[in-house]
Amino acid sequence: MTHPAETVLALYAGGDLGWWTRIGVERHVRQCGPCSRQVEEFRATCEMLQAEREALPPGLEWGEAAAAMKANVRLGLAAGQCVAEQPERMRHPWHAPALALPVLVVVVAGWLLQSLPPAVHTGLAPEGTGGALVLDAGPAGIGVERDGHGFRLLRPEAAESVEISVRGDSVRSRYVDGETGQVTISHVYAE
Amino acid sequence: MCTRNRSLAALLGVVAAWAQAPQPASSVKIDFPNDSPVALVSADWGESRTEARGGALLLDLHTSLSLRNVTQARIRGITLLVQAQEVTPGGKASVTAPSLDVGPGETFPIRIDLRLLRPMFGSGALAEIGLDGVLFEDLSFYGPNRLNSRRAMTVWELEARRDRRYFKSILEARGPEGLRQEALATLARLADRPQLDVQVIPRGRTTAAATRERAVDFAFLHVPDAPLEPVSGMARVIGGDARAPRIEVVNRSGRPIRYFEIAWIIKDRQGREFLAGSVPAGESGLRLAPGAKSEVAEGAALRFSSVAGQPVEIDGMTGFVSQVEFSDGAIWIPSRAALDAPRFRAVLAPSPEEQRLADLYRKKGLAALVAELKRF
Numbered sequence: 290m291t292h293p294a295e296t297v298l299a300l301y302a303g304g305d306l307g308w309w310t311r312i313g314v315e316r317h318v319r320q321c322g323p324c325s326r327q328v329e330e331f332r333a334t335c336e337m338l339q340a341e342r343e344a345l346p347p348g349l350e351w352g353e354a355a356a357a358m359k360a361n362v363r364l365g366l367a368a369g370q371c372v373a374e375q376p377e378r379m380r381h382p383w384h385a386p387a388l389a390l391p392v393l394v395v396v397v398a399g400w401l402l403q404s405l406p407p408a409v410h411t412g413l414a415p416e417g418t419g420g421a422l423v424l425d426a427g428p429a430g431i432g433v434e435r436d437g438h439g440f441r442l443l444r445p446e447a448a449e450s451v452e453i454s455v456r457g458d459s460v461r462s463r464y465v466d467g468e469t470g471q472v473t474i475s476h477v478y479a480e
Numbered sequence: 481m482c483t484r485n486r487s488l489a490a491l492l493g494v495v496a497a498w499a500q501a502p503q504p505a506s507s508v509k510i511d512f513p514n515d516s517p518v519a520l521v522s523a524d525w526g527e528s529r530t531e532a533r534g535g536a537l538l539l540d541l542h543t544s545l546s547l548r549n550v551t552q553a554r555i556r557g558i559t560l561l562v563q564a565q566e567v568t569p570g571g572k573a574s575v576t577a578p579s580l581d582v583g584p585g586e587t588f589p590i591r592i593d594l595r596l597l598r599p600m601f602g603s604g605a606l607a608e609i610g611l612d613g614v615l616f617e618d619l620s621f622y623g624p625n626r627l628n629s630r631r632a633m634t635v636w637e638l639e640a641r642r643d644r645r646y647f648k649s650i651l652e653a654r655g656p657e658g659l660r661q662e663a664l665a666t667l668a669r670l671a672d673r674p675q676l677d678v679q680v681i682p683r684g685r686t687t688a689a690a691t692r693e694r695a696v697d698f699a700f701l702h703v704p705d706a707p708l709e710p711v712s713g714m715a716r717v718i719g720g721d722a723r724a725p726r727i728e729v730v731n732r733s734g735r736p737i738r739y740f741e742i743a744w745i746i747k748d749r750q751g752r753e754f755l756a757g758s759v760p761a762g763e764s765g766l767r768l769a770p771g772a773k774s775e776v777a778e779g780a781a782l783r784f785s786s787v788a789g790q791p792v793e794i795d796g797m798t799g800f801v802s803q804v805e806f807s808d809g810a811i812w813i814p815s816r817a818a819l820d821a822p823r824f825r826a827v828l829a830p831s832p833e834e835q836r837l838a839d840l841y842r843k844k845g846l847a848a849l850v851a852e853l854k855r856f
Contacts (some may be wrong), residue, residue, distance in 0.1 A: 293671060293716075352830060389809075413804065421652060421682075422681070423676075423680070424571075424680040424681075425678070425681070426677060427787075430593070430630075431573075431597070433572075433573070435571070437597070438598070440571065440573070440594060440595060440597070440708075441595040442575065442592070442593065442595075443542075443593035443594065444593070444594050445542075450827045451833075451838065453675065453676060453677070453678060454755065455680055455744075455756055455780075455782055456741070456758050456760055457758075457759065457760045457778055458555040458682040458778075459758075460678060460680055460681075461757070465835055466591060467765050470836065470843065471577055471592075471836075472577065472579050472580075472836045473575060473576070473591065474575075474577075474831040475576075476627070477571065478571070478572050478574070478627065479571060480572060
């Protein structure tokens with residue numbers, strides 16, 4: 290038979306176990322003498338500590354202690370007057386929205402930046418093209434781009450003997466696929 | 481907080497993060513027409529990832545689409561249209577696989593590596609992948625052709641046939657060792673070609689310093705048998721920026737022309753030449769009668785820089801006719817003999833097919849290259 294850990298029995302004795310674990314421990318304690326005795330010891334210890342906590346220390350006069358505590362509270366309140374106005378304002382109802390507003394601005398700005406057309410250029414557009422459609426043929430392949438958006442027909446790693454040329458409003462790339470031996474000719478066009 | 485509550489919070493966090501991060505499969509919509517000649521077999525999103533960057537999400541979508549040819553014809557090329565209108569209105573892209581040889585019922589891969597930068601709180605599909613066209617062995621075409629992929633894929637297929645014929649002729653005339661030398665020469669050209677980075681602003685200018693611009697005239701290379709002849713041309717240049725190229729051409733053939741492209745070579749102050757691209761005629765409305773003159777003008781502004789990021793100081797420009805489409809749909813491309821002239825070989829890139837064949841030699845050796853040539 291597997292016995293619950295000592296800490297589990299202690300929590301069970303104090304009524305601090307979750308309901309599901311408690312059912313299991315309860316079933317075990319009913320059938321197991323040693324565990325049942327240990328639980329009884331924990332309960333007895335608990336009751337003894339409770340009784341000692343409730344008893345006043347010898348020589349303590351409750352009336353004097355109460356008067357001293359009241360005096361301390363008043364002193365604390367008087368001292369707090371010096372900084373009382375700022376905390377009072379903290380309780381104004383508009384203060385929470387005022388704190389939340391900058392957070393909201395940051396969140397909305399982040400969302401807008403995510404939604405805007407990406408400012409990630411593929412490096413096609415030469416200086417001064419001013420949003421024009423640009424065709425490009427280079428080491429990475431041939432592509433078309435406008436305002437940072439675009440697509441590119443990539444040159445495969447296995448491409449060999451690459452030829453690039455321009456034909457009117459289009460650019461062309463030709464290569465032999467090293468894997469298949471097939472010639473591939475890629476074009477990008479502007480409409 | 482007890483352990484149970486902490487676990488619950490962690491679980492909720494993981495679920496929230498998962499819900500926030502777009503999943504690759506739902507970020508891209510793949511939509512082929514019902515009568516498409518190719519069917520989507522699978523889409524592998526293996527190494528796709530999502531990363532937050534400031535207020536944006538960076539999506540790296542890496543997929544390998546497996547497509548099946550559901551027709552009875554052999555497929556030579558395919559172009560997929562990639563659009564991301566929510567991310568970049570006005571921009572679109574395409575991925576083309578030329579030089580294919582896909583038989584009926586066979587599957588083939590198309591790899592798409594796409595990076596999207598989008599606002600954090602977007603939703604729905606970010607990119608759409610559709611079909612712009614499929615080119616078949618007999619040069620017939622299927623698709624909406626919104627990117628004029630029919631013409632581009634036809635040009636690449638004609639170049640592929642031209643260059644396979646050339647390699648076969650080398651094999652017949654000089655044997656396997658001759659073919660090896662040719663493949664090595666192609667690989668050397670690919671390795672020696674200077675690389676440029678470029679930026680294009682359609683209908684714009686790259687700098688405000690228009691007063692310091694200077695007009696630079698084109699010089700032209702003569703291509704034997706070209707049905708078109710460029711007669712004059714210029715562009716506004718400042719440093720590594722060029723804009724508004726204009727080229728005047730005359731139709732020297734006996735057939736009306738509806739489209740052409742002039743290849744554009746730029747030379748820097750050190751005398752190095754780079755093939756920058758091409759100046760195309762307008763996509764619609766051109767009908768250049770025999771003997772007639774026309775002018776092609778581009779409104780785009782271009783900025784060239786070296787791979788290290790240094791601007792390329794443009795000192796001169798050269799052009800030549802690189803393709804012509806006649807009104808009946810027939811297409812002219814320069815012959816292999818014309819392109820073997822030293823001036824062209826120094827600047828021009830090998831065709832996609834020549835690049836593929838040279839790569840095949842490099843990876844699998846001469847026997848594989850010979851076997852590949854015999855397949856066609």
